[in-house]
Each structure stands twice: as C-alpha cells, then as structure tokens.
Amino acid sequence: MDSIFIFFIAATTSAIAYFGARSDRRARVRAAIRALFEYAGTFSLFFAANVAFGVLVIFFIRTFTSGFVALYTLENMLLLILSAAQAFVFQHCWKR
Numbered sequence: 001m002d003s004i005f006i007f008f009i010a011a012t013t014s015a016i017a018y019f020g021a022r023s024d025r026r027a028r029v030r031a032a033i034r035a036l037f038e039y040a041g042t043f044s045l046f047f048a049a050n051v052a053f054g055v056l057v058i059f060f061i062r063t064f065t066s067g068f069v070a071l072y073t074l075e076n077m078l079l080l081i082l083s084a085a086q087a088f089v090f091q092h093c094w095k096r
Contacts, residue, residue: 035091043087050083 018029054074061069 039087039091042091043084046086046090047080047083050079050086054079 018026021029051074055071058069058071058073061067
C-alpha cells in the first residue's frame with residue numbers, strides 16, 4: 001500500500017509539471033520520457049543478461065570443481081549498479 005501511495009504522489013506531481021509546462025517544452029518532456037523508457041529497457045536487458053551469465057558460471061563452477069558457490073552470490077547490489085552503468089554507457093554510445 002505504501003508503494004502505491006508513493007507512486008501516486010510522484011505521478012501526480014509529474015502530471016502537474018507536464019501540464020504546467022508550455023507547449024514547446026512538452027515535446028522535450030516527451031523526448032525525455034521516451035529516453036527514460038529506452039534506458040529502463042536497456043538496463044533490464046543488461047541486468048537479465050548479467051544474472052543469466054552469473055547463473056551459468058556458478059553452475060559451471062559447481063559442475064567442474066569441488067567448490068560450491070551459492071546462487072545467492074548474485075543477490076548483490078553491486079550487480080544492479082554495474083548493470084545500470086552498462087546501460088548508461090551503452091545508451092550514450094548508441095545515441096552518438
């Protein structure tokens with residue numbers, strides 16, 4: 001319930017800012033929103049690829065060595081941050 005409330009507050013203030021902007025600025029806002037969704041999609045793809053590759057490497061380690069690496073190793077905030085950085089750099093290079 002708390003998340004829905006926070007989302008409602010952010011959506012309402014965003015709508016007020018959008019409709020309060022002049023019409024020439026609205027095109028820029030739409031372009032920024034489009035870029036945000038492109039970035040979110042790129043981030044999701046990089047994060048999914050990193051997790052899938054991590055699972056593959058962990059299963060490889062488990063299969064061919066006597067060591068045990070838990071899948072919980074992938075539950076790390078650093079993986080999320082690095083995936084976001086990858087998406088940012090990729091989007092920046094892709095746009096040029």
